[in-house]
Amino acid sequence: AECRELKLGGIRATALTEEHGSPLYVVDEQAARTRARDVRAALEAEAARIGTGATVYYAGKAFLCVEVAQWMADEGLAIDVASGGELAVALAAGVHPARIGFHGNNKSAGEIARAVEAGVGTIIIDSELETERIARAAAAAGRRQRVRLRVNSGVHASTHDFLATSHEDQKFGQPLAEAPRLVAAILAHDSLEFVGLHCHIGSQIFATDGFRESARRLLGAYPELERLLGGPVPELNLGGGFGIAYTSAQADEAPEIASIARELADIVAETCAEVGIAVPQLAFEPGRAIIGQAGVTLYTVGTTKPVQLAGSDAAADAADLGFAERLYVSVDGGMSDNARPALYGADYQVRIANRVSEADPALVRVVGKHCESGDIVVQRDVLPGDVRPGDTLAVAVTGAYCWSLSSNYNYVPRPPVVAVSNGAARVIVRGETEDELLAKSVIPAPVAPAH
Numbered sequence: 001a002e003c004r005e006l007k008l009g010g011i012r013a014t015a016l017t018e019e020h021g022s023p024l025y026v027v028d029e030q031a032a033r034t035r036a037r038d039v040r041a042a043l044e045a046e047a048a049r050i051g052t053g054a055t056v057y058y059a060g061k062a063f064l065c066v067e068v069a070q071w072m073a074d075e076g077l078a079i080d081v082a083s084g085g086e087l088a089v090a091l092a093a094g095v096h097p098a099r100i101g102f103h104g105n106n107k108s109a110g111e112i113a114r115a116v117e118a119g120v121g122t123i124i125i126d127s128e129l130e131t132e133r134i135a136r137a138a139a140a141a142g143r144r145q146r147v148r149l150r151v152n153s154g155v156h157a158s159t160h161d162f163l164a165t166s167h168e169d170q171k172f173g174q175p176l177a178e179a180p181r182l183v184a185a186i187l188a189h190d191s192l193e194f195v196g197l198h199c200h201i202g203s204q205i206f207a208t209d210g211f212r213e214s215a216r217r218l219l220g221a222y223p224e225l226e227r228l229l230g231g232p233v234p235e236l237n238l239g240g241g242f243g244i245a246y247t248s249a250q251a252d253e254a255p256e257i258a259s260i261a262r263e264l265a266d267i268v269a270e271t272c273a274e275v276g277i278a279v280p281q282l283a284f285e286p287g288r289a290i291i292g293q294a295g296v297t298l299y300t301v302g303t304t305k306p307v308q309l310a311g312s313d314a315a316a317d318a319a320d321l322g323f324a325e326r327l328y329v330s331v332d333g334g335m336s337d338n339a340r341p342a343l344y345g346a347d348y349q350v351r352i353a354n355r356v357s358e359a360d361p362a363l364v365r366v367v368g369k370h371c372e373s374g375d376i377v378v379q380r381d382v383l384p385g386d387v388r389p390g391d392t393l394a395v396a397v398t399g400a401y402c403w404s405l406s407s408n409y410n411y412v413p414r415p416p417v418v419a420v421s422n423g424a425a426r427v428i429v430r431g432e433t434e435d436e437l438l439a440k441s442v443i444p445a446p447v448a449p450a451h
């Protein structure tokens with residue numbers, strides 16, 4: 001019989017795991033580049049339509065390594081980094097420092113100094129205390145540092161609580177109402193150049209009204225800031241957070257980037273006209289929307305275990321779908337390579353990658369090998385009922401916040417990341433070995449025997 005297999009970037013999934021091991025993160029280079037190009041083109045085109053420009057920063061926290069930073073720079077994106085480590089990766093990739101934005105609510109003195117000395121394009125001020133620190137570092141380096149002020153617009157984005165960042169009671173930014181006072185404080189420093197306000201309302205957001213309302217509120221503050229500056233505020237940075245479909249059920253819900261771009265441009269143009277200012281340069285910081293769908297994780301099935309659902313909370317739900325039991329499918333990774341189901345109850349879909357099966361469907365939950373019942377990779381999906389040990393499973397849309405949130409829980413080494421492109425694969429992030437993890441333990445010197 002014909003043995004059809006899932007191919008990634010033109011390569012059989014099992015050829016990838018045979019060569020690079022399992023589990024394995026796979027990133028489709030062409031998919032990532034195409035998406036970066038498309039997102040940039042959409043945002044630039046809409047900015048141009050309202051008579052301005054747009055800079056698209058790739059949010060490196062989603063997934064950053066030297067190659068990915070190079071792909072993004074190649075495709076004309078700037079890079080947003082949120083730590084000294086991410087900054088080091090972007091610089092090692094050869095990203096022009098002027099094309100880097102540096103974020104973080106608690107940047108260390110060392111990180112600020114490195115960013116200033118490297119000549120990063122902008123540093124985003126997250127708190128009043130930081131203004132002073134950045135001003136001092138810039139003065140010491142003999143530079144005039146461009147800065148943005150991060151504000152909370154007070155918009156409550158409809159997403160998971162942990163992913164919402166612009167309501168009042170959370171750690172990021174300063175209340176919008178304080179912007180005039182804080183901008184005046186920035187302007188008092190010769191070593192700082194204020195370029196505009198920044199707001200990021202949250203992540204994995206489908207409804208565009210939050211983005212629009214946030215843009216409207218920020219621009220509402222611009223006339224007063226312009227009086228302080230004695231001229232136009234050059235920029236408005238609206239952050240990232242554009243949601244993507246993780247499952248086919250979400251496919252219709254996730255907004256097209258072109259329509260987000262159009263709606264944002266419209267509200268910006270409208271509000272600027274209303275408050276009587278010129279349209280500023282726009283900036284955006286999408287991470288997930290660029291890299292999320294370019295990633296797939298491959299796992300190998302170790303065990304399967306049917307669990308009868310009769311009498312459990314899940315029985316009715318399963319019965320609706322025509323199932324009385326759930327097949328637990330254990331794979332060789334889990335919450336250490338994808339923490340998102342455990343952290344946010346995130347949904348994923350799975351398929352068998354190494355063969356085609358006509359077996360009757362089973363309701364499955366794909367679980368990892370860690371010591372927690374919340375160690376779930378795929379909460380609920382359907383697979384052919386003959387899914388069995390040795391099968392290769394592919395979980396899609398793992399390009400964002402999987403490797404970057406990975407851990408060594410239970411001393412499980414991180415898998416490598418392989419980029420596939422035109423039928424060829426290469427490692428872009430090396431995996432770890434148990435020996436490397438063991439080597440982190442300090443072995444105590446033997447205690448001398450007592451006499």
Ligand code: LLP
Nearest residue numbers: 059200203204240241242285286287288401
């Ligand atoms: N800009 C700022 C200031 C941010 O804090 C973030 C994300 C982004 C841009 C990029 O957001 P994106 O376009 O990727 O949604 N670990 C969570 C997501 C945390 C997002 C943190 N900040 C997850 O796995 O869903």
